[in-house]
Amino acid sequence: MTDMADVEALLRSALVPVEPSEALSDRLERGLSEITDLAAEELADWELSTMRDPRNWGRPVAAVVVGGAAAGALVLVRARQQQKKKGGGLRALEKSLRDVADDLQKRLDR
Amino acid sequence: MDEIADKQRLDSDFTDLYRAHLRDVYSYSYYRVGNHHDAEDLTEQTFLQAYRHFDRAQRESNGRPLRPWLIRIAHNLAANYYRDRSRKPQTQLEDAAIVSAPHDTEDLVEGRQELQDVLEGVSKLPDDRREALIMRFALGMDNREIARALDRSEGATKVLIHRAIKQLEQGLKEDSPDD
Numbered sequence: 355m356t357d358m359a360d361v362e363a364l365l366r367s368a369l370v371p372v373e374p375s376e377a378l379s380d381r382l383e384r385g386l387s388e389i390t391d392l393a394a395e396e397l398a399d400w401e402l403s404t405m406r407d408p409r410n411w412g413r414p415v416a417a418v419v420v421g422g423a424a425a426g427a428l429v430l431v432r433a434r435q436q437q438k439k440k441g442g443g444l445r446a447l448e449k450s451l452r453d454v455a456d457d458l459q460k461r462l463d464r
Numbered sequence: 465m466d467e468i469a470d471k472q473r474l475d476s477d478f479t480d481l482y483r484a485h486l487r488d489v490y491s492y493s494y495y496r497v498g499n500h501h502d503a504e505d506l507t508e509q510t511f512l513q514a515y516r517h518f519d520r521a522q523r524e525s526n527g528r529p530l531r532p533w534l535i536r537i538a539h540n541l542a543a544n545y546y547r548d549r550s551r552k553p554q555t556q557l558e559d560a561a562i563v564s565a566p567h568d569t570e571d572l573v574e575g576r577q578e579l580q581d582v583l584e585g586v587s588k589l590p591d592d593r594r595e596a597l598i599m600r601f602a603l604g605m606d607n608r609e610i611a612r613a614l615d616r617s618e619g620a621t622k623v624l625i626h627r628a629i630k631q632l633e634q635g636l637k638e639d640s641p642d643d
Contacts, residue, residue, distance in 0.1 A: 361582075361633045362601075369583040369601035374490040378481045382511055386482070389515060 478518050482511060485531055488603045489538050495598045496542040498587075506545060510538040532612035535599065539613060585635045593628035600625055 486507070493506035512538055516519075521533050586594055592614065599605040599613060611621040 356488075358629050358633055361629050361636065364578060364582045365586075365597060365601045365629070365632075368579045369495065369586070369598060371602055372491045373485055373495045374504070374507060375500070378490070378507060381504075382482075382486075383510055385508065385512060386515060389512065431474055445479065 474519055474522070477522065478515060481514070481518075481530055481534070485534055486511075488531060489534060491602045492535055492538050492598055493542065494597070495602055496538070497545065502545070506538060506541055509541050510534065513537050513541070528612075529609070531603075531605070532609045533604070535605070535613040536615070539595065581636060581639060582632070585632045585639075588635065589628055589631060592624060593631065596621065596625050597632075599629050 490503060490507045493510070494500065494503035497503050497506060514534055521530060525533070535585070535626050586597055589597070596610055596614065598612045605613070607618050607621050610625070611618045614621065615622075616624070
């Protein structure tokens with residue numbers, strides 16, 4: 355081992371990308387969904403406090419739509435990852451879609 | 465309705481950023497702290513902090529890639545991690561690199577030792593040189609991206625990486641039993 359090209363080749367072999375665990379992905383997506391929900395709730399609270407002003411009457415509806423869309427986006431990430439983890443196939447796709455539907459239903463029930 | 469569209473676009477963009485760079489942030493975190501448990505915490509904190517500031521970062525990026533910004537958050541959090549807990553980087557990195565590296569049977573033992581020597585050499589480098597090498601080789605970042613992540617000029621970054629490799633090369637020579 356004597357020159358920089360060799361060292362660079364060794365560095366490429368030694369410093370390989372490290373895959374995060376599924377548990378981390380799940381935890382992270384859950385956390386992001388929660389703070390997205392909180393952001394939507396705070397927005398809704400703020401919007402309700404401004405309801406006395408007719409110019410703001412359309413905004414609470416916007417907050418609900420925004421919160422739902424953001425949460426939906428993160429749910430879809432999880433669904434895609436689960437589908438990828440299971441190696442694809444119709445069954446995995448069906449389960450992912452069911453999970454998305456269940457998750458969205460829970461959010462609507464809150 | 466413009467606010468709704470903006471928020472939807474922002475969340476969609478953040479989702480894309482998360483999906484594209486989860487492995488980058490995790491890899492950087494892992495090579496900084498040296499164990500999976502703390503790397504997971506660091507990755508989680510990085511994305512939560514990124515989410516809070518994403519709107520502003522995107523506005524100020526002028527269309528440039530946000531990976532350097534993301535890695536810079538992880539870099540700052542890692543610095544706090546060591547400062548707050550008075551910890552030093554661990555060197556138990558062999559599982560990530562050696563399990564993934566391709567070897568044939570004949571070269572297995574020698575190859576493992578060589579990679580272990582490289583990792584130990586990297587861990588002994590000054591912080592800025594070590595981080596630049598992690599960004600270059602583990603994350604595949606170019607000089608411009610590394611410069612943005614480390615808040616340096618491209619020229620200074622090029623010199624930094626060159627010196628890091630030279631120092632590592634020198635260290636490997638000194639540790640080699642053949643020399």
